[in-house]
Amino acid sequence: MNPNTSFIPFSRPSIGPEEEQAVLRVLRSGWLTTAEETLAFEKEFAAAMHTRHAVAVNSATAGLHLALESAGIQPGDLVAMSPYTFASTAEVVRYLGAHPLFVDIEEDGYNIDPEKLEKTLERTQRTQGARPPRAVVPVHIAGEPCRMEEISEIAARHELSIISDAAHTLATAEGVPVGTEGDAAVFSFYATKPITTGEGGMVVTDRDDMADRIRLMRLHGIDRDVWNRYTSAAAGWAYSVVEAGYKYNMTDLAAAIGRVQLARNGELHRRRREIAGYYREALGGLPYLRMPREHPLHCYHLFIVEIDETHLSVDRDGFIEELRGEGIGASVHFIPLHVMPYYRDLYGFTERDFPVSWNRFLRSMSLPLYPRLSDAEVQRVVDAVRSVGDRRYRGHGTSGDTG
Numbered sequence: 001m002n003p004n005t006s007f008i009p010f011s012r013p014s015i016g017p018e019e020e021q022a023v024l025r026v027l028r029s030g031w032l033t034t035a036e037e038t039l040a041f042e043k044e045f046a047a048a049m050h051t052r053h054a055v056a057v058n059s060a061t062a063g064l065h066l067a068l069e070s071a072g073i074q075p076g077d078l079v080a081m082s083p084y085t086f087a088s089t090a091e092v093v094r095y096l097g098a099h100p101l102f103v104d105i106e107e108d109g110y111n112i113d114p115e116k117l118e119k120t121l122e123r124t125q126r127t128q129g130a131r132p133p134r135a136v137v138p139v140h141i142a143g144e145p146c147r148m149e150e151i152s153e154i155a156a157r158h159e160l161s162i163i164s165d166a167a168h169t170l171a172t173a174e175g176v177p178v179g180t181e182g183d184a185a186v187f188s189f190y191a192t193k194p195i196t197t198g199e200g201g202m203v204v205t206d207r208d209d210m211a212d213r214i215r216l217m218r219l220h221g222i223d224r225d226v227w228n229r230y231t232s233a234a235a236g237w238a239y240s241v242v243e244a245g246y247k248y249n250m251t252d253l254a255a256a257i258g259r260v261q262l263a264r265n266g267e268l269h270r271r272r273r274e275i276a277g278y279y280r281e282a283l284g285g286l287p288y289l290r291m292p293r294e295h296p297l298h299c300y301h302l303f304i305v306e307i308d309e310t311h312l313s314v315d316r317d318g319f320i321e322e323l324r325g326e327g328i329g330a331s332v333h334f335i336p337l338h339v340m341p342y343y344r345d346l347y348g349f350t351e352r353d354f355p356v357s358w359n360r361f362l363r364s365m366s367l368p369l370y371p372r373l374s375d376a377e378v379q380r381v382v383d384a385v386r387s388v389g390d391r392r393y394r395g396h397g398t399s400g401d402t403g
Helices: 017-029 036-049 060-070 087-095 114-126 148-158 208-217 226-231 252-263 265-283 316-325 341-347 355-363 375-392
Strands: 053-057 078-081 099-102 161-165 184-188 201-205 303-307 364-367
Touching (some): 017 252, 036 201, 036 252, 053 060, 053 208, 060 087, 060 161, 060 184, 060 201, 060 208, 078 087, 078 114, 114 148, 148 161, 265 303, 265 375, 303 355
Parallel strands (some): 078 099, 161 184
Antiparallel strands (some): 184 201, 303 364
16 A cells, blocks of 8 residues: 555545534534434434334434334244344344344345245244244345335235334435335434434334334333423423333434434435446456446445455455555445354354355455545545456456456
8 A cells, every 4th residue: 555545444424514513503502312303303304204203213223122122022023034234133133032033135135035035934834833923124235125025025924014124225316215114114324324323223114103102112111201391391390101111312412413414315325326336337347346236226325246256366355455455445244143153152053054145245345435435535446446356366367358
């Protein structure tokens, strides 16, 4: 790496003066926690997602927990999902004493395979003494929508609730919501996500009963929130704890940032699509690199490519290290949960129990993709990938000599 060249990190948040002013407005208001900003953010988000309800929480993990709890998941229940996801998707199932029912991903993608889902459900229900699964959690990996029409039909046949893990998605620049299908969907506002509040999340649903339950449980199971108790002379200070709830509410500081980010969503998404399009154009013909599958509603939270080690003298980990040497930060999404010590030891999994997930993990890496990348930085990423690939290419000549 040229010592005069700055390192391009895997991700940077796209925060500007409007977000700064929004935070200052809240700081000067005298009220920092859940109040008017959060309520406004919920209303605006529900409108953008075309849903009846949006309930703000302090993380997508909290949102998944509350959504599953409101769907009635009990100890011992089974919840279907892919192992190709982040820890939170499965850990919230364990919070409730339930069990993840892992289903492998598609042969040519990263999302749960509907055909394998059907077969897994049928096999599980034939097992003597097995409890029927109660829910399915489709995860829209990288921002590519799952095959929700098929999943919805399967869920209806097997009487499953659908809780979408939409942490990688949001409305596209064309205003089409991605990830909102099912009984509820959960979005993430972590620092790397399509829009951010630093930490935070949102649950959307058209079901009044689920929305009411999630609102109650996100703040200690108290029947009245602190904003209503402390800002109305007529309301008074009294409250009742009607459930053993959680501390999952979003602050107004976070919501103020989120409102600005939501208003900028079209702009941010368009830039992500521009970068993804250039990556496809500049890297798509390389014999040792497979581009992610295209989809008209892809949100491009991540740009995941697969390396073909049959054409290279380096594996995925080595490729990432050599990119770092070129000044580029790449990452991996995800290490499948079935090989993580907790799930491996608890359920006795091996790497080959979900072979597509395992093999895709071994070859996949995520390139930098975020709106703050300049055109020059995008070109540096492309040049670095080609530099490493050309240096390690087993074919004749350079990677451009594809025949």
